[in-house]
Amino acid sequence: MPHANHYVIIMAGGIGSRFWPMSRSNFPKQFHDILGRGQSLIQETYNRFATFIPESNIYVVTNESYGQLVQQQLPNLSQDQILLEPVGRNTAPCIAYACYKIKKINPDAVMVVAPADHLIAFEDIFRQNIITGLEACKKENIIMTLGIRPTRPDTGYGYIQYLDPQSHKPFYKVKTFTEKPNLEVAKSFLASGDFVWNSGIFLFSVNTIGSSFNEFLPDMAELFDQLTDKYYSTEEQQSVNAAYITCRNVSIDYGIMEKAKNVFVIPSDFGWSDLGTWGSVYENSEKDEHGNAAHVYKLLSYKSGNNVVAATNNQKVVVIRGLEDFIVVDTENALLICPKKDEQAIREIVADLKNDFGEAYV
Amino acid sequence: MPHANHYVIIMAGGIGSRFWPMSRSNFPKQFHDILGRGQSLIQETYNRFATFIPESNIYVVTNESYGQLVQQQLPNLSQDQILLEPVGRNTAPCIAYACYKIKKINPDAVMVVAPADHLIAFEDIFRQNIITGLEACKKENIIMTLGIRPTRPDTGYGYIQYLDPQSHKPFYKVKTFTEKPNLEVAKSFLASGDFVWNSGIFLFSVNTIGSSFNEFLPDMAELFDQLTDKYYSTEEQQSVNAAYITCRNVSIDYGIMEKAKNVFVIPSDFGWSDLGTWGSVYENSEKDEHGNAAHVYKLLSYKSGNNVVAATNNQKVVVIRGLEDFIVVDTENALLICPKKDEQAIREIVADLKNDFGEAYV
Numbered sequence: 222m223p224h225a226n227h228y229v230i231i232m233a234g235g236i237g238s239r240f241w242p243m244s245r246s247n248f249p250k251q252f253h254d255i256l257g258r259g260q261s262l263i264q265e266t267y268n269r270f271a272t273f274i275p276e277s278n279i280y281v282v283t284n285e286s287y288g289q290l291v292q293q294q295l296p297n298l299s300q301d302q303i304l305l306e307p308v309g310r311n312t313a314p315c316i317a318y319a320c321y322k323i324k325k326i327n328p329d330a331v332m333v334v335a336p337a338d339h340l341i342a343f344e345d346i347f348r349q350n351i352i353t354g355l356e357a358c359k360k361e362n363i364i365m366t367l368g369i370r371p372t373r374p375d376t377g378y379g380y381i382q383y384l385d386p387q388s389h390k391p392f393y394k395v396k397t398f399t400e401k402p403n404l405e406v407a408k409s410f411l412a413s414g415d416f417v418w419n420s421g422i423f424l425f426s427v428n429t430i431g432s433s434f435n436e437f438l439p440d441m442a443e444l445f446d447q448l449t450d451k452y453y454s455t456e457e458q459q460s461v462n463a464a465y466i467t468c469r470n471v472s473i474d475y476g477i478m479e480k481a482k483n484v485f486v487i488p489s490d491f492g493w494s495d496l497g498t499w500g501s502v503y504e505n506s507e508k509d510e511h512g513n514a515a516h517v518y519k520l521l522s523y524k525s526g527n528n529v530v531a532a533t534n535n536q537k538v539v540v541i542r543g544l545e546d547f548i549v550v551d552t553e554n555a556l557l558i559c560p561k562k563d564e565q566a567i568r569e570i571v572a573d574l575k576n577d578f579g580e581a582y583v
Numbered sequence: 584m585p586h587a588n589h590y591v592i593i594m595a596g597g598i599g600s601r602f603w604p605m606s607r608s609n610f611p612k613q614f615h616d617i618l619g620r621g622q623s624l625i626q627e628t629y630n631r632f633a634t635f636i637p638e639s640n641i642y643v644v645t646n647e648s649y650g651q652l653v654q655q656q657l658p659n660l661s662q663d664q665i666l667l668e669p670v671g672r673n674t675a676p677c678i679a680y681a682c683y684k685i686k687k688i689n690p691d692a693v694m695v696v697a698p699a700d701h702l703i704a705f706e707d708i709f710r711q712n713i714i715t716g717l718e719a720c721k722k723e724n725i726i727m728t729l730g731i732r733p734t735r736p737d738t739g740y741g742y743i744q745y746l747d748p749q750s751h752k753p754f755y756k757v758k759t760f761t762e763k764p765n766l767e768v769a770k771s772f773l774a775s776g777d778f779v780w781n782s783g784i785f786l787f788s789v790n791t792i793g794s795s796f797n798e799f800l801p802d803m804a805e806l807f808d809q810l811t812d813k814y815y816s817t818e819e820q821q822s823v824n825a826a827y828i829t830c831r832n833v834s835i836d837y838g839i840m841e842k843a844k845n846v847f848v849i850p851s852d853f854g855w856s857d858l859g860t861w862g863s864v865y866e867n868s869e870k871d872e873h874g875n876a877a878h879v880y881k882l883l884s885y886k887s888g889n890n891v892v893a894a895t896n897n898q899k900v901v902v903i904r905g906l907e908d909f910i911v912v913d914t915e916n917a918l919l920i921c922p923k924k925d926e927q928a929i930r931e932i933v934a935d936l937k938n939d940f941g942e943a944y945v
Contacts, residue, residue, distance in 0.1 A: 242902075521935060523928065534916065538944050540604075540932050542921040547905075551918055554896065558911065558920065559904040566885065570902055573883060582900050 223275040226329045227355055230319040231270075233263050233283040233291065233337035234309050238571045238583070239498050239564065242555035243533060246583055251337040252290050255502055255531070257516050262496065263337040267295050270333075273348055278330075280304060280323065281337070282315045301453055307462040313441060313471040316423075317434055318461060321445040322452040324427040331358045331426045334473075339420070340505055342492025350489050353391050354424035357485070364433065364478070365392060365424040368417025368486040369493045374407035377497065379419040379474070383486050386415040395484040398474060417488045421495070423473065433477045441476075444468060498564045499548040503529035515539075517551075529561065555582050585637040588691045589717055592681040593632075595625050595645040595653065595699035596671050600933045600945070601860050601926065604917035605895060608945055613699040614652050617864055617893070619878050624858065625699040629657050632695075635710055640692075642666060642685065643699070644677045663815055669824040675803060675833040678785075679796055680823060683807040684814040686789040693720045693788045696835075701782070702867055704854025712851050715753050716786035719847070726795065726840070727754060727786040730779025730848040731855045736769035739859065741781040741836070745848050748777040757846040760836055779850045783857070785835065795839045803838075806830060860926045861910040865891035877901075879913075891923065917944050 237250030244250035251263045260268065263281070270279055281291050281298060285305040292303065304318055316334055323330050333351055341347045354365040368381045379401055383393035398419065402410060410416035425433075434442035444464050451460040478484055494505050506514035506529065513522050516531035523542040530539050532551040539549065548564060550557045559567065574582045599612030606612035613625045622630065625643070632641055643653050643660060647667040654665065666680055678696055685692050695713055703709045716727040730743045741763055745755035760781065764772060772778035787795075796804035806826050813822040840846055856867050868876035868891065875884050878893035885904040892901050894913040901911065910926060912919045921929065936944045 519939070521932065521939075523932070532918070536916050537918065538916060538936065538940075539918045540920070540936075542925055542928060542932075543909075544920055549918075549920065551913065554898050554900060556894070556899065556901045556911075556913055556918070558902070558906055563904055566904060570883065570885070570904075574900065574902075577881070577883075578900070 223273055223278075224355075225275060225278070226327060226331055226359070227274050228278040228323055228327075228330050228332035229270045229274050229280065230316065230323075230332055230334045231263065231266055231279065231281045231337050232312060232315055232334065233281050233287065234306055234315065235336075235338070237338070239567050241550075241567055241571045241574075241583065242552045242557050243531060243550055245552075246580060247286065248290070249287070250496075252287070252294060255496065255516070256340075256506060261294055262339075263291070264294055266335065266337050266339065269341060269344055269347070270335075272344075273352065274333075277302070280319055282306065282319055284309060305458065305461075307465050310465060310468050310470045312473040313438060313476040314445075314465065314468045316430070316473050317438070317441050317445045318464075320427050320430050320434075321449060322457075324431065325449050325452045328427060331355045331424070333422065333424045335422045336495070338496055339422075340492075340494040340496050343490070346489065347491040350487050350491065351424070354487055357392060358424050358426050358429065362429050362432070362483060363425070364429060364481055364484045366395065366478070366484060366486045367420045367422040367424075368488045369420050370488055370490050371411050371416065371418050374404060374411045375418065376401055376404055376407050378495075380407075380410050380416045381419050381486050382410075382413075382416050383488070384415075392485045392487045395478075395486050398479045417486060418493075419474070420493055423478070429483070430477075433481050437480050438471065438476050441468065441471070499529055499531075499550065499567075500561050500564050502531070503527075503548075503561065513541075527561075585635055585640075586717075587637060587640070588689060588693055588721070589636050590640040590642065590685055590689075590692050590694035591632045591636050592678065592694055592696045593625065593628055593641065593643045593699050594674065594677055594696065595643050595649065596668055596677065597698075597700070599700070601929050603912075603929055603933045603936075603945065604914045604919050605893060605912055607914075608942060609648065610652070611649070612858075614649070614656060617858065617878070618702075618868060623656055624701075625653070626656055628697065628699050628701065631703060631706055631709070632697075634706075635714065636695075639664070642681055644668060644681055646671060667820065667823075669827050672827060672830050672832045674835040675800060675838040676807075676827065676830045678792070678835050679800070679803050679807040680826075682789050682792050682796075683811060684819075686793065687811050687814045690789060693717050693786070695784065695786045697784045698857070700858055701784075702854075702856040702858050706853070708851065709853040712849050712853065713786070716849055719754060720786050720788050720791065724791050724794070724845060725787070726791060726843055726846045728757065728840070728846060728848045729782045729784040729786075730850045731782050732850055732852050733773050733778065733780050736766060736773045737780065738763055738766055738769050740857075742769075742772050742778045743781050743848050744772075744775075744778050745850070746777075754847045754849045757840075757848050760841045779848060780855075781836070782855055783836075785840070791845070792839075795843050799842050800833065800838050803830065803833070861891055861893075861912065861929075862923050862926050864893070865889075865910075865923065875903075889923075 237244035240250040282304040380399045382396045451457045503514045511526040514529040517539045519538045521540040525541045525544040528547045530549040546561045548559045599606035602612040642664045644666040742761045744758040813819045865876045873888040876891040879901045881900045883902040887903045887906040890909045892911040908923045910921045
């Protein structure tokens with residue numbers, strides 16, 4: 222039974238430039254069905270929550286230019302549930318806006334904040350973790366995070382270290398948040414047994430997070446608190462746009478999580494991936510007998526292996542020969558062929574394209 | 584001044600499967616502007632001849648399914664100048680059909696037979712060679728061929744050996760036609776100085792070639808001679824279709840050239856390429872500073888060199904990284920990525936696609 226005080230904030234403002242050329246500034250990755258599962262990433266995220274959170278309590282924060290896309294892909298959302306940022310200012314303002322808005326109509330709200338583009342394999346475990354977290358945040362003045370038990374010394378994620386790992390508890394007090402480590406450090410994290418990956422999924426009551434904003438980001442707290450009169454009114458957008466102009470760019474991790482003393486973590490194993498790069502698409506795809514992950518109508522592979530191949534045209538045949546460990550992504554007006562190991566270069570490629578052509582190809 | 588007895592037969596029946604995916608069975612390579620020069624290959628060939636051969640004397644032989652394409656691309660041709668084969672039977676029937684047809688209206692015709700898809704860099708030299716050949720064929724009962732002085736021991740061409748190479752003559756008596764040699768043999772050909780590449784361009788009078796058909800391919804001579812009443816009539820197509828059913832598959836090289844004693848060759852250097860493969864497109868293209876040949880709107884190349892990259896969409900941006908010596912060809916519904924050294928595998932790929940999808944992608 223969905224609980225009327227339970228809310229979700231889906232953060233969907235990213236551009237996903239590491240997913241170029243499929244992800245474009247006017248159609249970013251969260252709106253694509255990158256893995257060919259029948260729904261876009263944001264639709265999967267929405268539907269995952271809609272099984273146990275009232276649909277009227279699901280909010281999406283995105284860039285104003287994606288408002289129509291959100292409306293098209295999630296037609297059950299009312300305009301009030303789609304929060305439009307005139308400009309991206311990282312996660313802290315995004316969360317502040319949503320929390321102060323929701324607080325206006327429900328000061329007893331407890332909420333989960335989650336990115337739009339995560340893969341979750343085991344939804345039952347995920348749901349149970351979320352409910353555990355929401356119930357805890359209802360009872361206590363704490364901030365909860367979901368931590369993913371690491372399966373490899375990944376250098377692409379932040380890590381969370383927690384206290385008292387030998388005990389058996391549903392959640393643990395957080396000792397430290399860490400930045401992305403180098404490989405050696407990541408290996409030591411893995412060996413120590415008290416580190417989990419930071420999933421970027423947080424839970425708290427509006428009261429608790431409001432107190433944290435007051436304590437650690439008082440300027441931001443004031444900025445969005447003073448708009449309380451405007452929320453759910455015809456003046457909301459204009460007021461929010463004005464607020465964003467003066468708002469600093471701060472992540473919730475840096476602004477609050479790393480400083481607050483009341484942060485807890487649920488270490489979990491719900492088959493999580495943040496689907497951040499084409500390499501992660503490769504990891505999360507079925508492979509053919511040569512280890513190729515094909516998201517095209519038909520891939521013909523000769524003397525080729527371990528590639529990830531995708532196309533937006535669902536009639537496209539791709540033939541590769543003598544290609545190993547590559548990313549091949551084809552769209553109507555752009556084609557990328559790049560080694561998987563160089564996937565970090567895609568951002569640089571996008572920057573070069575922007576220099577050459579403006580917005581036409583990015 | 585164009586000479587009323589001078590004719591051209593452009594052979595344009597090929598499918599060009601080594602140019603897949605750009606060349607398709609319903610739009611083969613001779614109708615593409617593969618090098619981006621502003622005209623298709625058949626248009627270039629036509630226009631090259633039209634500077635010195637009367638346009639009413641230029642005939643095209645092609646498959647019936649390409650009749651409309653020829654008409655569209657060469658609108659000056661009348662229906663009588665477009666000869667449609669119901670099925671390909673190699674070059675001998677194609678030439679017999681054209682010769683017996685032209686003989687009906689001009690028994691004094693002398694003609695050049697040329698493929699539709701050759702590149703000629705130096706048109707003045709080419710034109711001079713053709714005129715020399717036509718004049719010689721008018722005076723004597725000989726078959727003339729154009730031979731290309733080899734610049735490398737190419738194993739992709741047939742060779743022609745000629746007599747008396749130390750003399751200085753406009754043309755030489757042919758000693759032998761050879762098949763494509765292996766590399767060692769090709770090297771010895773190059774060293775010997777009396778071998779030239781077989782360009783597949785032939786010249787003769789209708790009388791001379793008629794005698795040769797009578798002598799070496801009498802069944803074919805009879806087949807097309809007996810249709811003389813039908814040429815230039817409404818019954819032509821139906822009669823030709825019936826003739827092709829019983830007609831053997833024979834090349835003019837094997838059927839006549841290798842056997843006739845009256846074959847001569849003009850060794851020449853008019854910058855010839857048969858543009859048979861993507862490798863030859865590479866050779867005939869301008870390269871960027873990394874040796875990439877780009878036939879796309881824009882190629883962004885990182886740590887890549889010596890590739891040939893083409894796309895049918897003239898707005899397409901292609902980004903390659905870590906790619907050396909590859910063929911990359913993109914069309915609306917098919918993409919090929921294949922090492923240049925494996926270009927001969929493209930025929931096998933096309934056969935596999937035909938097995939999988941029928942005609943949809945070939």
